[in-house]
Amino acid sequence: MSNSFERYQKRRLRSSYFSVILSIALVLFVLGVLGVVVLKSSKIANHFKEQVAVTLFLKNSVSKSQSEKLVASIKKKEYVKSVVFVSKEAAAKEFSKDIGEDFMEFLGTNPLKNSIDIHLNPEFITPTKMKAIQKEMSENAFVVEVLYDAPLIELLTQNIQKISFWVLVIAGFFTLIAVVLINSSIRLSVYSKRFTIKTMQMVGATKRFIRWPFILNSIRLGIFGAIIASAGLTVVLYYVAQQIPELELLANKNDLGIVFSGVLLMGIFVTWISTFFATQRFLNLKTDQLYA
Known part of the structure; x- marks a missing residue:
């Protein structure tokens, strides 16, 4: 029992x-x-944040060696994830492919500029920090314009x-x-x-x-x-x-x-x-x- x-x-x-x-x-x-x-x-x-790019358009007077030095200096920034230099020739080919015709045939010249696409680290992709980065890049003597999609950053x-x-x-x-x-x-x-x-x-x-x-x-x-x-x-x-x-x-x-x-x-x-x-x-x- x-x-x-x-x-x-x-x-x-x-x-x-x-x-x-x-x-x-x-x-x-x-x-x-x-x-x-x-x-x-x-x-x-x-x-999604890393897909956002800041594009620097360079002055026509900027030489190839100066562009390379600028790219090298940008890569050292703490907020930069990757940097890609896009020549105006490559940009023209891409644009022609997008619109389905060679726009330079009737323009007779390439109006595009050499540019640098900068992808940032995610923590720096906020409206405030992006404006600060835009201001910093605009002060560079080689840069004529800095563009990014501000409304997209705000919405994101x-x-x-x-x-x-x-x-x-x-x-x-x-x-x-x-x-x-x-x-x-x-x-x-x-x-x-x-x-x-x-x-x-x-x-x-x-x-x-x-x-x-x-x-x-x-x-x-x-x-x-x-x-x-x-x-x-x-x-x-x-x-x-x-x-x-x-x-x-x-x-x-x-x-x-x-x-x-x-x-x-x-x-x-x-x-x-x-x-x-x-x-x-x-x-x-x-x-x-x-x-x-």
């Missing part, structure tokens, strides 16, 4: 642990997906700010839900052992001595849950990457490392803090309150 009861208790304990691990894994999986969305939204925003900045705000709000909301769900699972797990906690306390065990095994056990459950969540996240990311390769989900190993590390740390931290407060609550209860 005693052995049957012990087996029943062990099965019940394993079932309880499994449900806690599964709950933690599901919640951490959702957080991992949100983490990927947050990181990729930033990458996508940067991708506003839309990115709106999207980033709502992505962070949604991520914060789901993070709060995740913490609450994990906390509830841990509290239920500790609740089932409230009489054991009170018995140990009554025989003279200190709060720290009683609390520590529960915390260690919950941390282990959190780690197991994080491993399962990471495995599920890996499968989903691999599948989506195969279906939509343009997203380059698996290209940046650092971003993936941040997401998986965040999932693991979240699993450890939330289970630790939840167990601490759950055990503390039952340690502070009186014996007659355990039945409430």
